[in-house]
Amino acid sequence: MAKKKGMLVLEDGSTYVGDSLGAEGEWVGEVVFNTSMTGYQEIITDPSYWGQMVVFTCPHIGNVGVNDEDVESRQPFVRAVIARQICEQPSNWRAQRSLPEYLREAGVPALSGVDTRRITLTIREKGVMRGALSTEDLDAERLLEAAR
Secondary structure, eight states, rough: OOEEEEEETTTTOOOOEEEEEEEOOOEEEEEEEEOSSSOHHHHHTTTTTTEEEEOOOOOOOOOOOOTSSSSSSSSOOOOOOSSEEESSOOOOOOBBBBBHHHHHTTTEEOOOOOSSSHHHHHHHHHHSSSEESSSSSSOOHHHHHHOO
């Protein structure tokens, strides 16, 4: 079965298409990156990321799933999760559900299979940038207008 696609468009016009693994819809927010190798669950539930789309530079997240003990708060605060690869079948005895399941339940979109190195370099070179992410209408021009 083919995975549903999603699109992220940054306000500089750069466009990234990947697999949608979280909630469906459309979101706009500041795009930031995190270079941690571990702790994706803590980052997603950290209130300091409120309303931000977080790009994970670690190439693979979600491999240990999600559990109720490793959260920073009761809910995710990120606007979106963007990663090179998001594991859909965790392998850890503490996992209560997969990361995509957790994000869908919480209404948070996730985009997997995109070039996170390119996104990170773009933000480093050009500074703070807004983005628009959609899993429904993959019209890059319309999303660019929404991001701006």
